[in-house]
Amino acid sequence: MSVTQLNIKESKQVSPKAQVVAFSPAKPTRPIGSMVVEKARRLNATILPPLLTLALLVLAWEILCSSPTSSLPSPSRVLSESWELIIHPFHVGQGVDQGMFWHIAASLQRVALGYALAAIAGIALGVLVGQSQWAMRGLDPIFQILRTVPPLAWLPLSLAAFRDGNPSAIFVIFITAIWPVIINTAVGIRNIPQDYQNVAKVLRLNGFEYFAKIMLPAAAPYIFTGLRIGIGLSWLAIVAAEMLIGGVGIGFFIWDAWNSSLISDIIVALVYVGVVGFLLDRLIAFVGRLVTRGTANA
Amino acid sequence: MAQSYLSLEFIDKTFERNGTKSEVLKQVSLGVDKGEFVSIIGHSGCGKSTVLNIIAGLIDATSGAVFLDGKHVDAPGPERAVVFQNHSLLPWLSVYENINLAVSKVFRGKKTKSEQHDWVMHNLDLVQMAHAKDKRPAEISGGMKQRVGIARALAMEPKVLLLDEPFGALDALTRAHLQDAVMEIHARLGNTMIMITHDVDEAVLLSDRIVMMTNGPAAKIGEVLEVPIARPRNRIELASDRTYLKCREAVLKFLYERHRFVEAAE
Numbered sequence: 001m002s003v004t005q006l007n008i009k010e011s012k013q014v015s016p017k018a019q020v021v022a023f024s025p026a027k028p029t030r031p032i033g034s035m036v037v038e039k040a041r042r043l044n045a046t047i048l049p050p051l052l053t054l055a056l057l058v059l060a061w062e063i064l065c066s067s068p069t070s071s072l073p074s075p076s077r078v079l080s081e082s083w084e085l086i087i088h089p090f091h092v093g094q095g096v097d098q099g100m101f102w103h104i105a106a107s108l109q110r111v112a113l114g115y116a117l118a119a120i121a122g123i124a125l126g127v128l129v130g131q132s133q134w135a136m137r138g139l140d141p142i143f144q145i146l147r148t149v150p151p152l153a154w155l156p157l158s159l160a161a162f163r164d165g166n167p168s169a170i171f172v173i174f175i176t177a178i179w180p181v182i183i184n185t186a187v188g189i190r191n192i193p194q195d196y197q198n199v200a201k202v203l204r205l206n207g208f209e210y211f212a213k214i215m216l217p218a219a220a221p222y223i224f225t226g227l228r229i230g231i232g233l234s235w236l237a238i239v240a241a242e243m244l245i246g247g248v249g250i251g252f253f254i255w256d257a258w259n260s261s262l263i264s265d266i267i268v269a270l271v272y273v274g275v276v277g278f279l280l281d282r283l284i285a286f287v288g289r290l291v292t293r294g295t296a297n298a
Numbered sequence: 299m300a301q302s303y304l305s306l307e308f309i310d311k312t313f314e315r316n317g318t319k320s321e322v323l324k325q326v327s328l329g330v331d332k333g334e335f336v337s338i339i340g341h342s343g344c345g346k347s348t349v350l351n352i353i354a355g356l357i358d359a360t361s362g363a364v365f366l367d368g369k370h371v372d373a374p375g376p377e378r379a380v381v382f383q384n385h386s387l388l389p390w391l392s393v394y395e396n397i398n399l400a401v402s403k404v405f406r407g408k409k410t411k412s413e414q415h416d417w418v419m420h421n422l423d424l425v426q427m428a429h430a431k432d433k434r435p436a437e438i439s440g441g442m443k444q445r446v447g448i449a450r451a452l453a454m455e456p457k458v459l460l461l462d463e464p465f466g467a468l469d470a471l472t473r474a475h476l477q478d479a480v481m482e483i484h485a486r487l488g489n490t491m492i493m494i495t496h497d498v499d500e501a502v503l504l505s506d507r508i509v510m511m512t513n514g515p516a517a518k519i520g521e522v523l524e525v526p527i528a529r530p531r532n533r534i535e536l537a538s539d540r541t542y543l544k545c546r547e548a549v550l551k552f553l554y555e556r557h558r559f560v561e562a563a564e
Contacts, residue, residue, distance in 0.1 A: 195382060196388060198374075198380070199386050201355075201356060201374040202454075204375055205403065213388075213399060220390075
């Protein structure tokens with residue numbers, strides 16, 4: 001044992017020397033300096049390529065849409081036409097005349113509510129279907145059919161049921177996001193290794209203890225896969241749903257801009273939608289990583 | 299017959315798959331005394347793991363019964379703790395939490411929180427793993443995981459400790475370390491232990507008695523060999539010990555002469 005430990009220590013002492021030589025030959029005696037250089041390099045490697053490609057794409061766009069007869073605005077025209085919109089995200093006006101921040105916030109609120117309900121109901125139904133052979137045989141065919149119904153097809157039905165735009169939009173989010181959560185949770189539950197079940201049996205864990213200490217953590221990676229797909233679908237669905245129900249929200253903002261022929265405003269809104277969607281995905285992925293630390297690599 | 303501390307009485311096990319029945323165990327009877335170390339050895343597929351799982355209560359016997367300390371057992375429980383072949387530690391819990399899960403369940407209401415903590419640490423010390431208590435299973439080596447698995451089983455204060463090929467997945471050197479650790483624990487605590495193995499040397503080194511099983515289907519106990527070697531045992535001294543070599547020969551003869559493994563029988 002002690003010999004192995006000694007070896008590890010030695011190799012640890014050796015490795016920084018190798019780094020100093022490799023990365024900053026100019027300052028061989030200062031490992032801190034070389035670490036900064038290395039960090040800057042890594043940052044360059046991850047930040048530079050996307051920035052460069054973005055710049056190239058914008059340039060191509062500018063050239064393609066530069067003619068005065070072009071049907072779509074060039075980036076410079078977007079900037080000049082929608083300047084007010086871009087620099088006043090927190091603008092508060094009458095009715096739907098709000099800054100971008102408020103539109104996004106309204107949409108996010110609907111998504112948050114619908115998605116939270118979908119997550120809770122989805123995990124609960126997923127556990128049921130994953131646990132019970134009977135529930136799976138009974139419910140799975142129904143789920144498989146319902147999940148292929150496009151989100152917007154639910155909207156008229158929910159409008160008829162709720163007789164109000166806002167709850168209808170929330171219901172559309174709910175019904176869109178719930179399927180991947182159910183299906184992935186059920187798969188996760190069904191794939192709990194027999195070993196963990198044996199441990200639970202030997203310890204005589206009761207139903208609740210088994211649920212909280214074995215089932216949920218073991219299925220967590222699968223559950224988060226479902227949650228991540230779900231948040232993406234929610235964000236896809238909200239824009240379309242809001243176009244139809246109206247009011248404050250990023251979807252109706254885009255529709256309104258189209259009706260007023262403000263194409264530049266639409267482009268600004270699309271940038272917002274894309275960035276927020278990306279951030280939502282990353283948020284769920286981050287929470288998933290926090291929660292499932294260690295579970296994935298058994 | 300006078301009942302032993304742990305006794306298996308006329309165990310039959312038949313698996314039924316797709317309408318075809320396959321008889322795995324036939325009339326397996328075995329008595330184990332308190333504090334005894336018994337190994338069950340046999341070719342792979344002979345049903346030795348099935349015997350262990352029936353004792354553990356993870357599988358029901360088709361007929362026959364298991365008695366522990368005078369009581370009939372037919373469901374799993376912590377008084378028959380199992381050290382699983384692949385350690386079966388929960389990867390989302392640290393080493394400490396893995397053992398604490400068992401301790402807090404088994405000793406709920408019997409030990410205070412601080413006593414439970416001391417008991418977890420005591421068992422980690424027994425397997426020399428206290429230094430890694432905050433590590434997760436993925437961060438420690440295979441041998442260390444199995445040490446933690448043993449600590450978790452010991453922490454349940456079982457009446458009988460069941461080891462299911464505990465060192466099968468380890469390299470030879472690590473296996474030797476762990477065998478020594480198990481011998482030391484057995485000497486210190488005097489647990490009753492039953493170990494499944496397919497390693498002849500391991501069986502002779504660790505056991506008081508070696509139960510040799512015939513090949514399946516319908517495997518039964520072929521022979522039981524006493525290992526009359528005084529403890530503590532030292533693997534280096536035993537390497538040239540006559541009793542040791544004789545026992546080893548007896549087991550080898552059973553396995554490779556009288557009950558040679560026939561692949562076609564599978």
